[in-house]
Amino acid sequence: MSDAVVVEELVKTFGKTKALDGVSFSLPEGTVLGLLGPNGAGKTTTVRVLATLLAPDSGRASVLGLDAVKQAEQVRRVIGLAGQYAAVDEKLTGMENLRLVGRLYHLPKAEVLSRADALLERFELTQAANRVVKTYSGGMRRRLDLAASLVNRPKVLFLDEPTTGLDPRSRLALWEVIEDLVRDGTTLLLTTQYLEEADRLADRIAVVDGGRVIAEGTSDELKDKVGGSVLVARPSSPDDADTVASVLAALKTGEVKRLATGELAVPATGIALVAKAARALTTAGLEVSELGLRRPTLDDVFLTLTGHLAESSDVEDETP
Amino acid sequence: MTALDTVPGGGLRYAVQDTLVLAGRALRHTTRQPELLVFSTVQPVLFVLLFRYVFGGAINTGPISYVNYLMAGIFVQTTAFASTSTGVGLAEDLSKGIVDRLRSLPISRSAVLAGRTLGDLVRMVGVVLIMAVVGVAVGLRPSSTLGLLGAIALTALFGFAFSWISAWIGLMVKDVETANVAGFVWLFPLTFASSAFVPLQSMPGWLQAFAKATPVTPTCDAVRAMLNDGLPLQRPLLISLSWILGVLVVFSYLSVRSYRKVA
Ligand SMILES: Nc1ncnc2c1ncn2[C@@H]1O[C@H](COP(=O)(O)OP(=O)(O)OP(=O)(O)O)[C@@H](O)[C@H]1O
Ligand SMILES: [Mg+2]
Numbered sequence: 070m071s072d073a074v075v076v077e078e079l080v081k082t083f084g085k086t087k088a089l090d091g092v093s094f095s096l097p098e099g100t101v102l103g104l105l106g107p108n109g110a111g112k113t114t115t116v117r118v119l120a121t122l123l124a125p126d127s128g129r130a131s132v133l134g135l136d137a138v139k140q141a142e143q144v145r146r147v148i149g150l151a152g153q154y155a156a157v158d159e160k161l162t163g164m165e166n167l168r169l170v171g172r173l174y175h176l177p178k179a180e181v182l183s184r185a186d187a188l189l190e191r192f193e194l195t196q197a198a199n200r201v202v203k204t205y206s207g208g209m210r211r212r213l214d215l216a217a218s219l220v221n222r223p224k225v226l227f228l229d230e231p232t233t234g235l236d237p238r239s240r241l242a243l244w245e246v247i248e249d250l251v252r253d254g255t256t257l258l259l260t261t262q263y264l265e266e267a268d269r270l271a272d273r274i275a276v277v278d279g280g281r282v283i284a285e286g287t288s289d290e291l292k293d294k295v296g297g298s299v300l301v302a303r304p305s306s307p308d309d310a311d312t313v314a315s316v317l318a319a320l321k322t323g324e325v326k327r328l329a330t331g332e333l334a335v336p337a338t339g340i341a342l343v344a345k346a347a348r349a350l351t352t353a354g355l356e357v358s359e360l361g362l363r364r365p366t367l368d369d370v371f372l373t374l375t376g377h378l379a380e381s382s383d384v385e386d387e388t389p
Numbered sequence: 390m391t392a393l394d395t396v397p398g399g400g401l402r403y404a405v406q407d408t409l410v411l412a413g414r415a416l417r418h419t420t421r422q423p424e425l426l427v428f429s430t431v432q433p434v435l436f437v438l439l440f441r442y443v444f445g446g447a448i449n450t451g452p453i454s455y456v457n458y459l460m461a462g463i464f465v466q467t468t469a470f471a472s473t474s475t476g477v478g479l480a481e482d483l484s485k486g487i488v489d490r491l492r493s494l495p496i497s498r499s500a501v502l503a504g505r506t507l508g509d510l511v512r513m514v515g516v517v518l519i520m521a522v523v524g525v526a527v528g529l530r531p532s533s534t535l536g537l538l539g540a541i542a543l544t545a546l547f548g549f550a551f552s553w554i555s556a557w558i559g560l561m562v563k564d565v566e567t568a569n570v571a572g573f574v575w576l577f578p579l580t581f582a583s584s585a586f587v588p589l590q591s592m593p594g595w596l597q598a599f600a601k602a603t604p605v606t607p608t609c610d611a612v613r614a615m616l617n618d619g620l621p622l623q624r625p626l627l628i629s630l631s632w633i634l635g636v637l638v639v640f641s642y643l644s645v646r647s648y649r650k651v652a
Binding site for chain 2: 154
């Protein structure tokens, strides 16, 4: 399997902001890579370089062996892009939007029409096909934008936070469409802030922070990196956190970690530890609302690696 | 215009085709916003009525009637004002991410700008036609049909050149509201301080000097001479066409350059 996307040491500076500080990764043909990172990590900037919208200060990016800067025209023929914000023409109807894109790809006339129909159907927009996009909901716009990125049957697809702002049902439906595309052989680079999304869709995950890839691997590999199973306890009252922590420390399995979620965690040796912890807490007269063993989640990975919680991109704030 | 960049394997044919497709899109926008067409004609119609009936009697326009004088100025000012929507539209495409979508497609880079200005040219012809009908209704009597057609053609060409200035402004400010204001403010003094509505002789010397130095005065004079046989045509027409050509060359260059930078 050869690499469909290769990114080497990309650097991009906007004024004083170093948006990319040496991003490198590669993506074998037919696989899915999830770029995971907090706000301002450089995900969108990376995608824009690959989609030929932005020239990097240094480093290289290539798609199917074509250089994203020097062979931009050829790259544009083989890629599809759905940016972070739906880029659809509000004054045209959904149908007109897709036909416009089809014509600009120089598809034969009959194919322009059939492709637009098929995509509207696939994204459940047939009913709204002849309404101007101004009247669409946010989720409908997103779906239309995604449809527009597929008009050309791209071999390599870039999706920048494709499900941000969608309700759970639409998100699930979109995941299914994306899984279909991948089954048909599309190579996909996906950025997301939803760890669950990366876990479900991506073969490999690259965690990006401060313009660099700080960890890369399968979801399991990343979880192993953080450590084995942990025993997690959530004090019923936050005031008890210190006393609960000292009870857990007395189990002598390792250091007690306080998670940003309010939970306390210690490395777990086996299921017997849960019973032992329960006894110790009861003896000390402490209430916990949750107690159990847990594989580290991608949340734990994210927290451990980046030192902060994944935030929804709806929240417009700076990287801590 | 600047050289059309060609698409490998597609060539000039695709560049032309892409431009036409995008011109069609710009025109469709116009039909989807009839209020835009109404606003770009209501204001000049008001001006026609105001100047024709309120100021008309007080203005000495020599051998021709004031309506026949005024309409040339109205044509030119109307297209100048109408050209501002080119920049507003581009700023909107930029802020809504449409430009990004278009730039990710394998189309020639100049098609996005050329398509929009071409679509706007067609719209401008429509607006001038409406104003010609309004003019005739209030007493405009062009000397010949050919002259009227020539006047419409020159006005539309003038508006086309100005839509490239507007395109450049839109690409520079990148924001719809700002593009709207920045596109308009300079057009007021430019079009009023000219021979559009009153003969230059009635203005103070310094203002006459300014009015003569802008593209608006020669264009108004040339359009007026086409509507009215007997007025000198050749000199203002040559100056006007030189202006139009100059503006097209300079501002298509500047626009394409800033379009490339707005990544
Ligand atoms: N055009 C620009 N001009 C100036 N700064 C920019 C520009 N684009 C991005 N940046 C900065 O570069 C950094 C990386 O931005 P980028 O959009 O790539 O982050 P991201 O990972 O996509 O974040 P988010 O999750 O919020 O979408 C940020 O600090 C951002 O402010
Ligand atoms: Mg982003």
